[in-house]
Amino acid sequence: MNKATIYILVLFFFIVSCEKSKVLPDPPIIVVPDDTTVVLPKYFHENTWIYEQMRLQYLWADDMPDEKSTDKNLEPVEYFYSLLRKDVDRYSYASSDYQEILDYWNGQLESYGFRYKKVRVDGEFGLAVSLVLKNSPAELGGLKRGDLIVAIDGEPLNPENAERLLERKGASFLIKNDEEYRLSLAKRKFQVDPLQFAEIIPWQGKKVGYLVYTQFLFEYEERTRALFQYFKDQQIDEMIIDLRFNPGGVTPNAEVMASLLGPDLGSSVELFHGTGNTYSQQQSILRGESPVGRRYFTNETSNLSHLSRLFVLTSKSTASSSELVINCLRPYRAVYTVGGYTYGKNLISTIIYDETGRYSFGLMPAWATLINAHDQSTYGKDGLIPDFPILEDEWPYMPLGDTTETLLRKALYAISPGESKKEFKKIEVLDGFHHWDTGKGFLGNKRYNP
Structure with a gap:
């Protein structure tokens, strides 16, 4: 039985965790007399597989209940949740569809x-x-940042029905701005371009680089490097990266981003380190390796080494790899956060699914600790505290990149004070998140929902 593991916010353990291609044992053979009928639990094989994966990979595997005491009649996703250490683990989740x-x-x-x-x-x-992704059905259908949706399919919205109505595959949205109009949209898969918006903003005699980066994805490193080379060639004086919408992603992309935003440190300076569970540490020691996995900065000729500080726009939806970039740059560069508290995911997760195709579910348990070069990792409960706190409670929401936009304006004023003559209406913001439009929370699971 093979399992495939895709590392999220990780890959720094792709050397330490050689278990990813391990052939797992088949479920135990139960020998009984010929005249005896044994009825196995309904999901015996599926849940036995899950338990073994969690024993090998789960950060808190030592705290899981004994396998014999678990209820293998539970559906696989529910069984997975029954194994978690719920007093500290608000990150692990599973889906009935690994795809x-x-x-x-x-x-x-x-x-x-x-x-x-x-x-x-x-x-x-x-x-x-608050965000309309490039080339999405929403953008192509005419939805804009700053639109206010007040009804879906003719049903007025309230805090109780909004997510349920957003679960539909398609709907008619009532938009209320200066005037009301309806917009019909249908969901579909499309490729997210994480380089949402970038420009150089002239501000009080300075050139300020500004980038809205929405997710850490594979295969965007070269375009990101090209953008930073442009910033460098234009000799920007300050840099603002907007991670308020960014829930994290793959570590190699985050490592490149941190290296581009940081000083020129080469490839031998530590970016972060961490450890997995007791089993993975023991396996590392048996291989003659350190039980502590370390990842390093990458060589980036386009990095902004001439800058002395960095400003990052944040919200409760700033999570995982986004927090990694902030926390792990701080030993080497002044990093100031502007906006709200971040989510508070100071752990690494891993994706596990059965590539033989027998089981359709996928698991994403917490896998390892995540600690910067100064051994700092204290933001797991409440998130990173903003250095310049401000709510997104000014209406209307201005376009991203507009110097009067609430969070960007706050960062620009921290760089050099200014004065805005635009007047805004104060609104009530119910929480700190930029919610997903799926209506199901993050990957259909509202336990971990940046």
């Missing part, structure tokens, strides 16, 4: 392609569109 997990981490989740804030404008509940 949904793979699609998301490849930037191909089926959706409309927008994110939203839950708000009340003049007392009326609505979904304030």
Whole structure:
């Protein structure tokens, strides 16, 4: 039985974790007398497979219940949750369809392609569109950042029905701005381009690089390097990276991003380190390796080594690899966060599924700790604290890159004070997230929902 593992926010353990191609044992053979009938639990084989995977990979495997005491009649996803250490683990999740997990981490989740804030404008509940992804059904259909959705398929929205209505494959949205109009959209899979928006902003005699980066995905390193080379050639004076919508992603891309944003350190300086569970540490020692896995900066000729500081726009949806970039750059560069608290995922996760095709479910358990070069990793409970806190409670939401946009303006004023003459209406923001438009939370699971 082979398992395939795709590392999220990880790959720094791709040397330490040689278990990824391990052939796992078949379920035990039960020998009974010929005249005895044995009825196995309904999901015996599936859940035996899950338990073995978790024993090998789960960060808190030592705290799992004894296998004999577990209920293998539970459906596989429910069985997975029964194994978790719930007092500390708010990150691990599973899906009945592993392809949904793979699609998301490849930037191909089926959706409309927008994110939203839950708000009340003049007392009326609505979904304030905060991001419209490039080439998405939402963008192609005419939805814009700053649109306020107040009804779906004729049903007025409220905090209780919004997610249920967003689960539909297609719908008619009532938009209320200066005037009301309807917009019909249908979900589909499309490729996310994480380089959402970039430009150089002239500000108080300085050139400020600004990049909205929405997800850490494979195969975008070269385009990212080219963009940073442009910033470098233009001799920008300051850099703002907008990670308020970014839930994380694959570590190699995050390592490149951190190396581009940081000083010129070469490839022998540690970016971060961490450890897996007791079993994985023991296996490393048996191979003559350190039980502590380490990852290093990458050589990047386009890095912004001439800068002395970095500003990062954040929200409760800033998670995982995004937090890695912030926390792991801080030993080497002044990094200031602007906006809200981040999600608080200071752990590494891994994807596990059965590539033989017998089982359709996928698992994504917490896998290893994540610690910067100064041994700092204290943001797991509440997230990283913003250095310049500000709510996204000014209406209307201005286009990304507009110098009057709430978070960008706050960062620009931290660079050099200014004065905005634009007047905004204050609105009530119900939480700190930029929610997914799927209606199902993050990958259909609201336990871990950046």
